[in-house]
Amino acid sequence: MIYIAPSLLAANFANLTEDIHKIEEAGANYLHLDVMDGVFVPNLSFGPGLIENIRPISKLYFDVHLMIVEPIRYIDNFIAAGADSITIHYESCKNCADVLRYMRDKDIRTGLAISPDTPWDVVVPLLELVDMVLVMTVHPGFGGQSIIYGALDKVREIRKYATEHGLNINIEVDGGINEKNVGLATSAGANVIVAGSAIFNATKPRHVINAMREAAEQNPFSL
C-alpha cells in the first residue's frame, strides 16, 4: 500500500489548523512531523508541544521524524504528545538497537532513518526491530531541496533484502519528492512518500496527491 505523507515543515505555521485540514481532505494518509534540534541538523523546527496541540484536530497518522541527538531522551515525550510512529536516525544514537527496543516495549511503531552518506546495509542488523526504514533523499535539515537520485539505489537494496528475507517493512523516502520523480522512488521499492513543498505549496494539493498516488501505482517495485 502507498501512503502519502505531507511534511508539516512546509505548512504556514500561522494557519496550522487550516493547512492540516486541507491536506487531510486532499487525501493524505500520514502527517510527517520533522523535529530538528539545531545540533544533529543545522536547523530548528518544533517539539512535542506543537504535536500535542495539533493531535486533537486531526485523525491523520502522526509520523514523527526525529533529527535530534540521542533521541532516547525524548521518546516518552513524543509518545505522550500523540505520535503513531517515531523514526530515529542511525547517525544520531550511540546504541540504536536499545532505542528501538525501548520504543517496541512502549508499543509505538518504530522507524530507522539513514542520511544520504550512510550505506544501506547498516540497517540490516536492526531490521527485526523496525516497522519502517526511512531513506533520506536529501541531506536532512531543510525542506525545498532537490532530490539526490543516488539515494534511490539504497531503497532498491533494502527492498530487495527485505523481500528476499520475507520482511514486511515500509520504506519511506523523504526530501525533494514530487509527482514527477515519485515513480522512480516507488519502482525502487518505496511505499511511504514524504512531500513537503510539492504538496503544501500547491494551489490544489488534492491534484498533487492524486497525481503522486497514480504515478506510484503505475510504477511498482519488482525484483
Ligand code: DX5
Ligand atoms: C528534511 C525533512 C523533510 C522535508 C521534506 O530534513 O526531513 O521531511 O521537510 O520537504 P520537501 O518535500 O520540500 O523536500
Ligand code: ZN
Ligand atoms: Zn522528514
